[in-house]
Amino acid sequence: MALYSEKVMDHFRNPRNVGVIENADGVGEVGNPVCGDIMKIYLKIDNDVVTDVKFETFGCGSAIASSSMATELIKGKPVSEVLQLTNKAVVEALDGLPAHKLHCSVLAEEAIKKALKDYYDKNGIEYDKSLFPDCDSCAHCCDQ
Amino acid sequence: MIYADNASTTKMSKTAINAMLPYFDNIYGNPSSLYAFGQEAKEALESCRARVAACLNCEPREITFTSGGSEADNQAIISAARAGAKKGKKHIISTAFEHHAVLHTLKALEKEGFEITILDVHSTGLVTPEQVSEAIREDTCLVTIMFANNEIGTIEPIKEIGEVCREKKVLFHTDAVQAVGHVRVDVKEQNIDMLSISAHKFHGPKGVGVLYAKKGIVLTSVINGGAQERGKRAGTENIAGIAGMTAALEEACKNIDENAAKTVPLRDRLIEGLSKIPYGELNGTAQQRLPGNVNFCFEGIEGESLLLLLDDKGVCASSGSACTSGSLDPSHVLLAIGRPHEVAHGSLRLTINEEFTEKDIDYIIEAVTDVVTYLRNMSPFWRDLVNGKRPHVFAK
Numbered sequence: 001m002a003l004y005s006e007k008v009m010d011h012f013r014n015p016r017n018v019g020v021i022e023n024a025d026g027v028g029e030v031g032n033p034v035c036g037d038i039m040k041i042y043l044k045i046d047n048d049v050v051t052d053v054k055f056e057t058f059g060c061g062s063a064i065a066s067s068s069m070a071t072e073l074i075k076g077k078p079v080s081e082v083l084q085l086t087n088k089a090v091v092e093a094l095d096g097l098p099a100h101k102l103h104c105s106v107l108a109e110e111a112i113k114k115a116l117k118d119y120y121d122k123n124g125i126e127y128d129k130s131l132f133p134d135c136d137s138c139a140h141c142c143d144q
Numbered sequence: 145m146i147y148a149d150n151a152s153t154t155k156m157s158k159t160a161i162n163a164m165l166p167y168f169d170n171i172y173g174n175p176s177s178l179y180a181f182g183q184e185a186k187e188a189l190e191s192c193r194a195r196v197a198a199c200l201n202c203e204p205r206e207i208t209f210t211s212g213g214s215e216a217d218n219q220a221i222i223s224a225a226r227a228g229a230k231k232g233k234k235h236i237i238s239t240a241f242e243h244h245a246v247l248h249t250l251k252a253l254e255k256e257g258f259e260i261t262i263l264d265v266h267s268t269g270l271v272t273p274e275q276v277s278e279a280i281r282e283d284t285c286l287v288t289i290m291f292a293n294n295e296i297g298t299i300e301p302i303k304e305i306g307e308v309c310r311e312k313k314v315l316f317h318t319d320a321v322q323a324v325g326h327v328r329v330d331v332k333e334q335n336i337d338m339l340s341i342s343a344h345k346f347h348g349p350k351g352v353g354v355l356y357a358k359k360g361i362v363l364t365s366v367i368n369g370g371a372q373e374r375g376k377r378a379g380t381e382n383i384a385g386i387a388g389m390t391a392a393l394e395e396a397c398k399n400i401d402e403n404a405a406k407t408v409p410l411r412d413r414l415i416e417g418l419s420k421i422p423y424g425e426l427n428g429t430a431q432q433r434l435p436g437n438v439n440f441c442f443e444g445i446e447g448e449s450l451l452l453l454l455d456d457k458g459v460c461a462s463s464g465s466a467c468t469s470g471s472l473d474p475s476h477v478l479l480a481i482g483r484p485h486e487v488a489h490g491s492l493r494l495t496i497n498e499e500f501t502e503k504d505i506d507y508i509i510e511a512v513t514d515v516v517t518y519l520r521n522m523s524p525f526w527r528d529l530v531n532g533k534r535p536h537v538f539a540k
Binding site: 018035038059060 | 489
């Protein structure tokens with residue numbers, strides 16, 4: 001049996017939305033080089049809709065695939081919907097991840113939320129702080 | 145496919161396969177059986193023991209067949225510990241980058257009250273006889289130091305360490321799993337008291353190995369049951385495996401210089417080619433190194449994605465990243481030589497042999513260069529290194 005599903009391998013081999021958005025409306029980076037994975041998400045938001053999204057990832061196959069899939073799931077979606085994205089949705093869309101790789105999907109969810117928070121902060125938009133768990137510590141990410 | 149993971153396991157040689165075949169159907173008797181048919185198997189077993197002993201320059205009775213290197217390591221260490229404890233000696237010396245078969249056995253002994261001194265292996269991946277000498281105490285019952293490291297291929301000064309142990313009358317065990325069949329091993333000349341071998345690292349079958357223990361060392365049985373192997377290792381002997389291992393060992397030892405002469409220039413070509421990738425560095429000294437081992441760290445990338453993309457290009461390799469080790473930490477070997485976590489995650493081990501061609505090597509260099517560049521281009525960590533937001537670990 002292969003390590004990863006075909007979907008994971010497809011998104012790993014042909015990652016969608018890799019790159020950088022200059023002057024992005026929201027940028028979120030989570031993870032840490034010591035843990036071996038960093039994800040960075042760039043959002044372009046027009047009229048409360050994510051019109052473009054790019055990512056950069058340092059990490060394993062499932063980290064790259066999770067970022068790619070997560071960007072696909074939120075592209076073109078209203079911000080209110082993007083806020084509802086869970087790591088579970090990313091895992092399901094990838095046809096599953098091995099148990100010890102689930103934290104990669106958590107990173108993807110957190111990177112996107114962090115980018116949204118950045119968007120809100122930059123634009124002075126009020127938001128429910130409880131929606132954005134603090135994810136600056138490595139232990140938090142590695143403990144998943 | 146280019147199989148560049150020979151430290152992980154090797155393809156069996158035709159000689160070894162042919163040596164095994166008779167023991168599956170023609171000579172399938174149990175060596176413990178009394179009748180002639182069983183004794184035929186017993187004779188084969190004893191002939192293998194003598195041939196293995198000849199390869200290591202020891203006596204046949206000093207050879208115990210095991211299920212592999214891990215079992216041999218376990219038995220050697222436990223035997224020395226039990227013998228030491230009887231004399232009130234409960235101190236063991238080892239190094240930080242041993243195989244887990246050694247380190248985890250030591251950890252278990254530590255829980256029983258043994259004290260373990262772990263020697264530093266420096267950035268070179270080498271321990272010195274002086275370190276060993278300084279660490280030996282009145283209550284030291286064992287020094288266990290690997291012959292050659294499985295990840296970075298560095299070869300320890302075994303003969304000199306053995307000499308120190310002889311002088312101080314302390315047992316010396318070496319895990320020689322990566323060395324035997326690749327570099328010259330002579331237990332007499334190199335002052336070795338106990339040594340572990342695994343057949344599948346030199347084109348023999350999996351699931352079979354050897355524990356050499358010098359005459360006079362009392363072995364503790366770790367597999368209890370019947371009286372096989374002089375009562376020191378129970379279980380019906382794996383005759384086919386032992387026959388395959390013996391044939392593979394003889395072949396490897398006979399061709400050892402010739403194989404090294406072919407492999408070393410290929411290894412050095414690979415090291416030279418990979419050294420051209422910026423912000424990467426060879427792990428362990430380039431000098432005292434196994435003929436087939438190349439191990440690099442590259443900044444800004446993670447090892448598992450590197451391996452998967454190399455696999456797509458038909459290159460089988462391994463890495464010491466956390467994601468490939470199945471734990472949260474990268475390889476203990478890379479950490480032991482002082483590589484920081486973030487660099488150890490980007491490690492790549494390529495282990496070649498004499499069958500490689502220059503064309504294979506050049507293909508690997510191109511594949512690794514392409515994949516590293518590709519992964520760096522999507523890595524925010526690499527971007528930070530390039531922009532100076534995070535410091536480089538390597539000078540260039």
